[in-house]
Amino acid sequence: MIYWATMEPVDDEDRARIQKHLEDRAGWGFETVERGQDLTGALPLAPGASVLLDSVTALLANEMFGANLDEEAPNRAAGALLEVSRQAAHLVCVCDDLFRDAGRYDSWTECYRRGLAQICRRLAREFDLVCEVTAGIVKAHKGAELLGQLLSP
Numbered sequence: 001m002i003y004w005a006t007m008e009p010v011d012d013e014d015r016a017r018i019q020k021h022l023e024d025r026a027g028w029g030f031e032t033v034e035r036g037q038d039l040t041g042a043l044p045l046a047p048g049a050s051v052l053l054d055s056v057t058a059l060l061a062n063e064m065f066g067a068n069l070d071e072e073a074p075n076r077a078a079g080a081l082l083e084v085s086r087q088a089a090h091l092v093c094v095c096d097d098l099f100r101d102a103g104r105y106d107s108w109t110e111c112y113r114r115g116l117a118q119i120c121r122r123l124a125r126e127f128d129l130v131c132e133v134t135a136g137i138v139k140a141h142k143g144a145e146l147l148g149q150l151l152s153p
Contacts, residue, residue: 001030002051006059008036036062039080051088056095074115078122
């Protein structure tokens with residue numbers, strides 16, 4: 001089992017958060033991969049690997065924002081995620097749905113929100129199961145039967 005962390009720390013608060021995540025996962029059997037950009041550079045995966053990627057949200061921010069706004073980042077990130085999914089036996093991607101509110105923001109933020117939605121749509125077309133988890137409540141948007149099998153005792 002691989003926990004693929006995409007957060008790139010920029011300060012002591014970020015580093016403390018990462019340390020807490022490592023401590024929380026201790027003893028669960030995860031190998032941690034820390035790579036927040038150029039995901040395919042960490043391939044190939046071990047055969048039969050199950051990957052929990054946390055998060056698409058951070059990955060896109062890492063790829064998109066620098067000295068200039070990289071508007072090709074969503075396409076590149078989605079392609080990399082799909083390549084990881086083709087090598088993994090199972091891939092679970094965590095993504096915040098920042099694109100669903102009705103607010104209007106500055107042009108960079110709107111570009112980011114559109115890009116995140118684009119990635120999620122592209123992954124949803126390919127993945128067998130797409131679900132939303134809010135306050136511990138799981139709602140399947142695709143693959144409800146599979147979700148039922150996974151959750152049954």
